[in-house]
Amino acid sequence: MKYVPPGETGSIVSVEPRYENFIGGKWLAPTQGKYRVDLSPATGRPITEVAQSTPEDVELALDAAHAAKDAWGEASATERAVVLNGIADVIEKNQEMLAVAESWENGKPVRETLNADLPLVVDHFRYFAAAARAEEGRSTEIEKDLVAYHFREPLGVVGQIVPFNFPLLMAAWKLAPALAAGNTSVIKPASPTPWSILKLAEVIEDVVPPGVINIVTGPGAEIGKALAANPRIAKISFTGETVTGRLIMQYAAQNLIPSTVELGGKSPNIFFNDVMAHDDEFLDKAVEGLVLYAFNKGEVCTCPSRALIQADIYDEFMARCLDRIGKIKQGNPLDTATMLGPQVSAQQIEKIASYVEIGKNEGAEVLIGGNRASVDAEFAGGYYFEPTVLRGNNKMRVFQEEIFGPVLAVTTFEDEADALAIANDTLYGLGAGVWTRDGTLAYKMGRGLKAGRVWTNCYHQYPAGAAFGGYKISGIGRENHLMMLDHYSQTKNLLVSYSVKPLGLF
Amino acid sequence: MSDIPAAGRLTVTPEAREAISHLRAAQGGPVMFVQSGGCCAGSTPMCFPDGELIIGDIDVLLGDIDGCPFYIDARLDDAWGRDQLILDVATGPPEGFSLAAGDNLHFITRSSACAAPSTTSEWSLP
Numbered sequence: 001m002k003y004v005p006p007g008e009t010g011s012i013v014s015v016e017p018r019y020e021n022f023i024g025g026k027w028l029a030p031t032q033g034k035y036r037v038d039l040s041p042a043t044g045r046p047i048t049e050v051a052q053s054t055p056e057d058v059e060l061a062l063d064a065a066h067a068a069k070d071a072w073g074e075a076s077a078t079e080r081a082v083v084l085n086g087i088a089d090v091i092e093k094n095q096e097m098l099a100v101a102e103s104w105e106n107g108k109p110v111r112e113t114l115n116a117d118l119p120l121v122v123d124h125f126r127y128f129a130a131a132a133r134a135e136e137g138r139s140t141e142i143e144k145d146l147v148a149y150h151f152r153e154p155l156g157v158v159g160q161i162v163p164f165n166f167p168l169l170m171a172a173w174k175l176a177p178a179l180a181a182g183n184t185s186v187i188k189p190a191s192p193t194p195w196s197i198l199k200l201a202e203v204i205e206d207v208v209p210p211g212v213i214n215i216v217t218g219p220g221a222e223i224g225k226a227l228a229a230n231p232r233i234a235k236i237s238f239t240g241e242t243v244t245g246r247l248i249m250q251y252a253a254q255n256l257i258p259s260t261v262e263l264g265g266k267s268p269n270i271f272f273n274d275v276m277a278h279d280d281e282f283l284d285k286a287v288e289g290l291v292l293y294a295f296n297k298g299e300v301c302t303c304p305s306r307a308l309i310q311a312d313i314y315d316e317f318m319a320r321c322l323d324r325i326g327k328i329k330q331g332n333p334l335d336t337a338t339m340l341g342p343q344v345s346a347q348q349i350e351k352i353a354s355y356v357e358i359g360k361n362e363g364a365e366v367l368i369g370g371n372r373a374s375v376d377a378e379f380a381g382g383y384y385f386e387p388t389v390l391r392g393n394n395k396m397r398v399f400q401e402e403i404f405g406p407v408l409a410v411t412t413f414e415d416e417a418d419a420l421a422i423a424n425d426t427l428y429g430l431g432a433g434v435w436t437r438d439g440t441l442a443y444k445m446g447r448g449l450k451a452g453r454v455w456t457n458c459y460h461q462y463p464a465g466a467a468f469g470g471y472k473i474s475g476i477g478r479e480n481h482l483m484m485l486d487h488y489s490q491t492k493n494l495l496v497s498y499s500v501k502p503l504g505l506f
Numbered sequence: 507m508s509d510i511p512a513a514g515r516l517t518v519t520p521e522a523r524e525a526i527s528h529l530r531a532a533q534g535g536p537v538m539f540v541q542s543g544g545c546c547a548g549s550t551p552m553c554f555p556d557g558e559l560i561i562g563d564i565d566v567l568l569g570d571i572d573g574c575p576f577y578i579d580a581r582l583d584d585a586w587g588r589d590q591l592i593l594d595v596a597t598g599p600p601e602g603f604s605l606a607a608g609d610n611l612h613f614i615t616r617s618s619a620c621a622a623p624s625t626t627s628e629w630s631l632p
Contacts, residue, residue: 165546219606239545239546240547241542243543244542244547247558264544346597346598350596351549351614354614397587400586401548401582404546427585
């Protein structure tokens with residue numbers, strides 16, 4: 001099935017000529033009246049225009065968030081959960097429309113947005129609705145007549161900066177826990193993908209109290225600092241690259257507020273020889289597990305972009321994988337048969353192409369792909385890159401830095417110790433994958449890997465309830481788990497004496 | 507700052523040098539570059555007004571373009587094999603909080619190990 005592109009006759013996605021900021025439950029034109037074109041990476045042609053906001057617009061959003069914070073913070077967990085469930089319900093009703101919008105703006109294949117991104121967004125709000133309801137404070141009888149009560153209290157207004165690779169899911173990962181904990185938010189979408197979250201705002205605007213969610217679009221240099229360094233936020237969270245992560249933490253330090261940063265990885269996906277012990281469904285799953293480097297065009301912080309294959313199965317296992325990679329259908333992201341869409345921007349595809357060149361110059365062997373892809377004439381202006389596999393060694397730059405494209409770096413290992421040494425020889429520690437039929441080996445590897453998430457006999461699953469975050473320079477903090485309520489709360493301790501006796505010191 | 511030898515490991519294309527000169531004029535002062543890694547816009551150099559990012563002992567000064575310093579995290583520098591980097595500009599707006607290199611232009615770093623698409627004269631820096 002092929003969906004009609006947003007804005008064209010017959011599309012399930014309506015497109016206005018331009019979109020304002022979503023502030024205080026209203027659509028507000030940017031103060032300086034500037035807009036910029038938002039492109040579809042599938043064609044390189046405009047979808048619409050969005051606000052090119054300036055710091056004044058961030059202040060307006062903060063005004064609205066502050067005006068809403070007391071009522072929202074004092075709402076009962078039941079009331080907040082009703083709103084979060086309401087958000088989930090209206091998104092679910094509009095799931096297909098939002099999936100098509102996000103696919104067209106980001107380039108990710110609609111089979112992914114329909115089956116992964118949007119269902120996960122819906123579930124994420126439900127998970128945190130449930131978490132808010134089930135949340136309990138603790139009390140401790142410190143002495144017979146002295147009791148410590150612990151309550152969670154909201155931080156207030158939080159700033160949230162989301163990346164381009166999952167415009168809706170990363171927004172949900174940040175918004176749902178913040179709102180569940182009683183905070184209001186000012187959120188800045190990434191510059192390449194500002195529109196799909198505005199479509200989401202249209203869907204939820206009647207469900208969310210005004211000012212609880214505020215969305216400001218615009219360039220990071222203009223409004224990123226205006227938000228992240230603003231003394232009127234009580235927390236900042238960010239997903240992106242390392243230098244902006246440092247800057248975010250620096251601004252947070254200067255304002256003495258907490259920050260959560262998720263900064264990417266270079267995740268190893270490790271295949272032990274027993275995956276080939278039988279020619280069965282599990283082997284098929286393992287082969288798909290390797291090919292998942294092409295999921296979302298490789299634009300995933302946890303892209304399994306380093307495959308480590310035990311040397312004695314390398315030839316046969318890789319042959320099966322290359323056969324599967326060769327069958328990847330590339331093209332119109334709105335065709336449900338498409339598996340690989342365009343990269344999000346011209347900048348990204350240039351970077352990917354340059355990394356393949358770097359790899360070749362370092363002596364890596366191109367096993368498949370390696371070039372910009374040619375697709376149907378309709379998408380000739382799109383940013384398509386062939387699914388690519390480079391064989392080399394872990395010291396090469398293509399093994400050390402996230403390419404953020406459909407480019408896999410593959411190497412071999414001899415034994416468990418070798419696999420662990422290679423896997424951990426990286427600056428990053430966000431994700432990892434382990435594939436084996438041996439449960440003990442899987443456990444030992446999982447505990448030995450210096451990464452926040454170790455997928456075991458699976459990869460790229462992101463269910464709410466499984467904590468996600470980085471070791472080493474991959475970031476600080478976690479998402480996607482009820483522990484996020486801690487990250488978005490203050491702890492209030494009431495230390496209460498039920499004794500009438502004075503201390504007797506004075 | 508780190509004491510890793512950095513001399514001569516940054517080259518700047520004339521286009522990048524011109525963009526820096528315009529930025530200096532527009533900003534009323536020098537800018538700084540910090541090489542990024544990781545997710546999303548990782549691998550691109552971020553350009554800020556000079557002094558915006560606090561430089562630490564972990565950072566290596568790879569070069570200085572007319573008073574505009576270029577830094578890389580020593581760990582990233584090691585992981586990249588202490589490569590020779592080429593600062594250039596490319597089409598498209600910048601990412602992160604980076605300043606643009608001009609209208610619809612952003613700064614990029616290319617590896618000298620990678621054949622450059624444009625081989626116009628590049629000026630090596632001490």
